[in-house]
Amino acid sequence: MTTAAATAPKRAILYRMVMPEHICPFGTKARYLLKHRGYEVEDHWLTTRAEQEAFKAQYDVATTPQIFIHGERIGGHDDLRRYLGLSVKDPKATSYTPVIAVFAVAALLALGVNWLTAMPLVGVMTVERFIAIAMMLLAMLKLQDVDRFATMFLGYDLLARRYVPYAYAYPFLELGAGLLMLTGALHWLSIPVALFIGGIGAVSVFKAVYIDKRDLKCACVGGNSNVPLGFVSLTENVMMVAMALWMVIGVGMS
Structure with a gap:
């Protein structure tokens, strides 16, 4: 040349x-x-x-x-x-990016709230606020298209299969419980709601993924995601249950 x-x-x-x-x-x-x-x-x-x-x-x-x-x-x-030798995204490929984004933003918001309220940036309160905010963000994603979420949710949730309206109510229950937990209001309502939806969700995901060995998409970030059902959705539900149990202990000690 x-x-x-x-x-x-x-x-x-x-x-x-x-x-x-x-x-x-x-x-x-x-x-x-x-x-x-x-x-x-x-x-x-x-x-x-x-x-x-x-x-x-x-x-x-x-x-x-x-x-x-x-x-x-x-x-x-x-x-x-x-x-040019660059990667091309497969629109059907599974991805954890939406969940990572939700949890990262939830962590930043929890730190921001702590800063504004003059609380220690890292502590038990940070974890509590992180979980509550994450619940609200995940609910927001589901609420963008409740019908599409419900359709995907019906694929594996045990209660929704028996009572379809529960699939449509779930995002509102998650949002309400998250808001009450964030504000520390109405423990008598937020704790049982979180235990209820988190407990049923955890059992449903565990059965679908680890017992029935089904390959499904997770409705945790809405009905238009390619997040695989499994660890992420199980984590979402376990966090709700853990937060509710922690609040039970806190209420009992107060």
Whole structure:
């Protein structure tokens, strides 16, 4: 390879949809990725549906954007990532990322509340607030689409299978118990609710995963997640039970 060829700028041609009502996000991502990797991008906009359909027919492709490098059609955004040696996320792959995010935010919020209330940053109160806040965040995710959550929940919860309305009530019960635990109010209500839903949940998950050996998705972060049912959901329920029992001890000693 000559020095001139080695130092020649890398060039790419990008065809993407840019219309007043819609700008293709994958086209925008592909343009950024190419420029970030040092390519000079010849950016062609498809500004009407007719232009887009004509382009797809010309190159016999089903979607846009389309990227060409050195005269070779690379494909769309995911194909470009593969071409550049980057990973491509499998939308069906299981992931613990949603749960990690919930627990991390819950921990930060617990620390923040302790800071604002002049409490020690690390202590028993931190753990109590972390569990209560985590319960509320998990309930919030379920409440985004209660019907979808209930549908997934019915796949393994023992009580919900016998009484379907319980699946729809569960997020509200979890949210209410978490709020009462965070504020320290109405122990007579929050403790039995947490023991009830946490206990049934723990038994249901243990049976489905460790006895029946079923491969299911967890409804713990809502009905649109790829979190596998197992340790995470069991942890959620055990935390509720442990928090309730700890509060029983605290109430008994006070």
